[in-house]
Amino acid sequence: MKKVIKFSKPYGKLLGIKKDFYQNNYRNLKETLSVNQKYIAQGLRKKCKNCNSKISNFDFKSHKVKYVSCRRCMHINGIYKDSNKFVNWLYNQSSGKNYAKNYLTNYNARVKNIYLPKVNFLKTVIKKKNLKIVDIGSGAGHFVKACEIKKIKAIGYEPNKILAELAMKKLNKNKVFHIPMNFLNNKIISLKADCLSLIGVLEHLQNPREIIKSFKLSKLKYLYLSVPLFSLTALIEHISPTVFPRHLSGAHTHLYTLKSLNYLFKQFNLKIVAEWWFGSDFADLYRLIKVLSNKNKKLNELTNKFLFNHIDELQNILDKNKTCNEVHLIIKKK
Numbered sequence: 519m520k521k522v523i524k525f526s527k528p529y530g531k532l533l534g535i536k537k538d539f540y541q542n543n544y545r546n547l548k549e550t551l552s553v554n555q556k557y558i559a560q561g562l563r564k565k566c567k568n569c570n571s572k573i574s575n576f577d578f579k580s581h582k583v584k585y586v587s588c589r590r591c592m593h594i595n596g597i598y599k600d601s602n603k604f605v606n607w608l609y610n611q612s613s614g615k616n617y618a619k620n621y622l623t624n625y626n627a628r629v630k631n632i633y634l635p636k637v638n639f640l641k642t643v644i645k646k647k648n649l650k651i652v653d654i655g656s657g658a659g660h661f662v663k664a665c666e667i668k669k670i671k672a673i674g675y676e677p678n679k680i681l682a683e684l685a686m687k688k689l690n691k692n693k694v695f696h697i698p699m700n701f702l703n704n705k706i707i708s709l710k711a712d713c714l715s716l717i718g719v720l721e722h723l724q725n726p727r728e729i730i731k732s733f734k735l736s737k738l739k740y741l742y743l744s745v746p747l748f749s750l751t752a753l754i755e756h757i758s759p760t761v762f763p764r765h766l767s768g769a770h771t772h773l774y775t776l777k778s779l780n781y782l783f784k785q786f787n788l789k790i791v792a793e794w795w796f797g798s799d800f801a802d803l804y805r806l807i808k809v810l811s812n813k814n815k816k817l818n819e820l821t822n823k824f825l826f827n828h829i830d831e832l833q834n835i836l837d838k839n840k841t842c843n844e845v846h847l848i849i850k851k852k
Contacts, residue, residue, distance in 0.1 A: 659685025
């Protein structure tokens with residue numbers, strides 16, 4: 519199979535979906551800082567989340583949290599533990615209510631503009647008829663719904679009961695089931711399907727290596743995942759303490775790099791068969807300026823003219839150099 523490599527994605531249609539980031543900066547910032555405050559109250563992490571090598575000290579601090587780049591695999595770690603207490607607090611029922619409220623607002627637009635392109639990408643690589651997908655960490659079922667639209671059989675599993683119930687209200691043939699987080703790894707090992715999808719999941723797990731190990735032990739052939747990457751966005755957030763950090767903060771306590779991903783796949787003897795590099799780093803820069811401009815009409819006009827109209831061109835530079843803030847990968851066992 520010849521490797522598929524794809525770059526970039528137009529940002530324009532996503533602006534309306536992401537408007538909450540612009541309109542409710544203070545509220546979002548306050549909520550994130552409260553999560554960060556809980557996180558830094560945990561004990562110190564001793565080993566890298568990606569390669570298990572020893573880590574110490576820290577390299578930079580952002581929104582109260584200290585981070586270190588692993589000297590072996592270059593993974594970006596928050597220096598605190600994702601303790602059971604912290605994870606249970608973060609992903610409890612009340613958290614689900616907040617997610618549900620946000621996702622209901624633009625549900626169909628999210629499916630159309632964010633998740634259908636993901637399914638289309640997957641279909642260009644895995645051309646099998648009667649493809650069956652199992653989606654872990656399905657949230658409100660956006661990806662499973664996109665599969666349904668494309669007539670692909672997909673079953674989802676979601677640790678948050680409220681989100682799983684919301685997903686079921688939106689689905690017809692495909693299903694999303696609630697499953698406790700500590701049951702996920704055993705569930706994956708027992709699955710009978712063609713592809714496992716982990717869309718924005720690894721960055722939320724206490725031990726992301728374990729779910730990769732479960733895939734390796736299963737009969738599943740393909741793994742489709744997307745992860746956030748250390749990039750310009752994280753640097754922008756670092757210098758912007760009064761702007762909501764959507765990328766490295768809150769539930770995202772660590773970030774991948776190209777090197778840390780390659781290290782992980784090499785350890786588990788996995789092969790990348792398709793890559794789609796696209797990010798929103800310049801959209802994040804645009805949001806920073808809009809938020810800090812304090813509704814200055816003239817400055818907003820200039821920002822639109824000199825930045826927004828060129829976001830896709832500028833972002834393409836980072837995407838093609840594989841230094842953007844997100845990547846989609848399709849993995850196969852060797």
